[in-house]
Amino acid sequence: MPKVVFPLDNSKSFTDQQIVGHNRWHPDIPAHVHVKPGDTFRVDCREWFDGAIHNDDSADDVLNAPLPGVHVLSGPIEVEGAEPGDLLMVDILDVGPVPQEDSGPLAGQGWGYTGIFATQNGGGFLTEQFPDAYKVIWDFRGGVATSRHIPGVSFVGIVHPGLMGTAPSANLLATWNAREQELIDTNPTRVPPLALPPLPDSAILGTLEGDEFNRVAREAARTAPPRENGGNQDIKNFTKGTRVFYPVFVNGAKLSMGDLHFSQGDGEITFCGAIEMGGFMDLGVDLIKGGMQTYGVSENAIFMPGTTDPQFSEWLAFSGTSVTLEGKQHYLDAQLSYQRACLHAIDYLVKFGYTPEQAYMILGAAPIEGRLSGVVDIPNSCSTVYIPTAIFDFDVSPGKGGPHQVDPGRGVPKASF
Numbered sequence: 001m002p003k004v005v006f007p008l009d010n011s012k013s014f015t016d017q018q019i020v021g022h023n024r025w026h027p028d029i030p031a032h033v034h035v036k037p038g039d040t041f042r043v044d045c046r047e048w049f050d051g052a053i054h055n056d057d058s059a060d061d062v063l064n065a066p067l068p069g070v071h072v073l074s075g076p077i078e079v080e081g082a083e084p085g086d087l088l089m090v091d092i093l094d095v096g097p098v099p100q101e102d103s104g105p106l107a108g109q110g111w112g113y114t115g116i117f118a119t120q121n122g123g124g125f126l127t128e129q130f131p132d133a134y135k136v137i138w139d140f141r142g143g144v145a146t147s148r149h150i151p152g153v154s155f156v157g158i159v160h161p162g163l164m165g166t167a168p169s170a171n172l173l174a175t176w177n178a179r180e181q182e183l184i185d186t187n188p189t190r191v192p193p194l195a196l197p198p199l200p201d202s203a204i205l206g207t208l209e210g211d212e213f214n215r216v217a218r219e220a221a222r223t224a225p226p227r228e229n230g231g232n233q234d235i236k237n238f239t240k241g242t243r244v245f246y247p248v249f250v251n252g253a254k255l256s257m258g259d260l261h262f263s264q265g266d267g268e269i270t271f272c273g274a275i276e277m278g279g280f281m282d283l284g285v286d287l288i289k290g291g292m293q294t295y296g297v298s299e300n301a302i303f304m305p306g307t308t309d310p311q312f313s314e315w316l317a318f319s320g321t322s323v324t325l326e327g328k329q330h331y332l333d334a335q336l337s338y339q340r341a342c343l344h345a346i347d348y349l350v351k352f353g354y355t356p357e358q359a360y361m362i363l364g365a366a367p368i369e370g371r372l373s374g375v376v377d378i379p380n381s382c383s384t385v386y387i388p389t390a391i392f393d394f395d396v397s398p399g400k401g402g403p404h405q406v407d408p409g410r411g412v413p414k415a416s417f
Contacts, residue, residue: 024220075256087291165230241306273364
């Protein structure tokens, strides 16, 4: 096992650890872990809510989840010799749930969860159709996820970090804040909001204290969206064996990571749509000096996916076009067409006995594939959702005998208020 450079004690909260991480992006958050190019090391990661979600049959914790405090990230990790303009090469050597802890109160200790957020808490991809808070608990055994809340479904985990990236420069941070505030100002009372501005409340900034903490907390960017530094990209193919190339914007690069997922469908469509968990990452790092200019990577991460994804050979696919449920035509709106494809898949699974919420959770947590299938044929874009048929323990394809009927069991817990 590689040396653990960022350890977490699962009996303590994130802010009571030997090394305290962070939940905001800012170049002045100090790095208390230092590695060299060529090093390999292990990083422990806490699930993004730091234990606020519980292994039970109530969704009240999802309804009241402490969103201002996410994501709790391990880092920053300074890479010796990294300078602005370099590319930081990160190899994901291994990633998984909490090692040797198959049971416990924290997600990652033999279990994880998927949630649908209520609209007032950010909603999800289909928040107009699913405005309330729900939760599903998944159990891990032998690398396979099953749930007491969704019968008839099991699949191999496609374990990956939802969030990883480098620190922004001061100029890049200012650009983020300005452009996102400009968007917010177009509709400042929208629910859910158009973007999340800096928020000192619940900020975790490593070892910063006093006036410096207050300054950074006022400026630091929230970790919710993906940005030029990588960030919360939620790419399910960041599995074991992946190599990622991140732009370096500050000396030392200041790499951070977290938000581990046991599995996820493309898009993480319920917002809390992956199977969220804590765990570990084994990483290797190296540098390509001047690589941003050499390879034209100025504002994006690029990656080579790992080769450990579960291999499915049969799929059931659903398409959607850029027309609203009310019949209004939109012009090449790929997000709308993906929403319609997801809704078509949900309508189909309901015919097999699942509740709409169970079907929605399947699309968020299982390793579905989402594709832009047509983006040039005006006025309709076409998006598709591919569901691997092997995740069901019955034949889910259409047939002359009609759909198999699943007993939905206890169903998906809904928040009580």
